[in-house]
Amino acid sequence: MKKAMVLLATEPAERDAKLAREALGRRGDDRDAWVLIEAACAATPDHLLRKVGVAACPAFQEPLRKLLVSLVRSYRCAEGSVDMAVAKQEAAQLAEAIRRKKQPHGGEVVRIVSTRSKPQLAATFRCYKEQHGSDIEEDMKQYSSSQFARMLKIAVWCLTSPEKHFAEVIRYSILGLGTDEDALTRAIVSRADIDTKKIKQEYRVRFKTTVTDDVVGDTSGYYMDILLALVGKE
Structure with missing residues (x-):
């Protein structure tokens, strides 16, 4: 009860920072990574946690560390126009890495997920499903069982749903x-x-x-x- 009351009384940005610091001090398992992804992807831009020291945390190993660092450093515009040509192109790039190469940790995947606005990503993921008949998170699970793929799925969910x-x-x-x-x-x-x-x-x-x-x-x-x-x- 005490922790619930403390979190309720804490401003969102401060709460994110507190939770992130606690996660960085633990073992670095899936649930610790969830906390960092939530702060980076589910928060609104006005209180997005920008620096949490992921790069210096030994608990997270590559390639997951690269994804987490990219996500927490990113600042996404809340609004913005959607470029459908880019959405289609990047949907194809994601499919190439996830479905054909079975390498969701590729640089293009990290770049797209960590830099595009939420509306742009939503359009990209719609294009992905139109092109391949399945949601991108379903393909991540089907084509890779790595911790990176599991956390990438969480990032996709936090960004769009x-x-x-x-x-x-x-x-x-x-x-x-x-x-x-x-x-x-x-x-x-x-x-x-x-x-x-x-x-x-x-x-x-x-x-x-x-x-x-x-x-x-x-x-x-x-x-x-x-x-x-x-x-x-x-």
């Missing part, structure tokens, strides 16, 4: 024995004023239950009350 990622974070935080309270708190608190409604809808469709039911089933006391207040009625 963050509700997918945060629904998954909530679900994973309550599965199995015990609760990953850090992940559960982070997901619900950080998205409370942004896209909670979309997350709840995504959660219901994917997992055939509700965020409310799972929070009630896995937490208790004032901590549960805080989370339910943020989630809202379902």
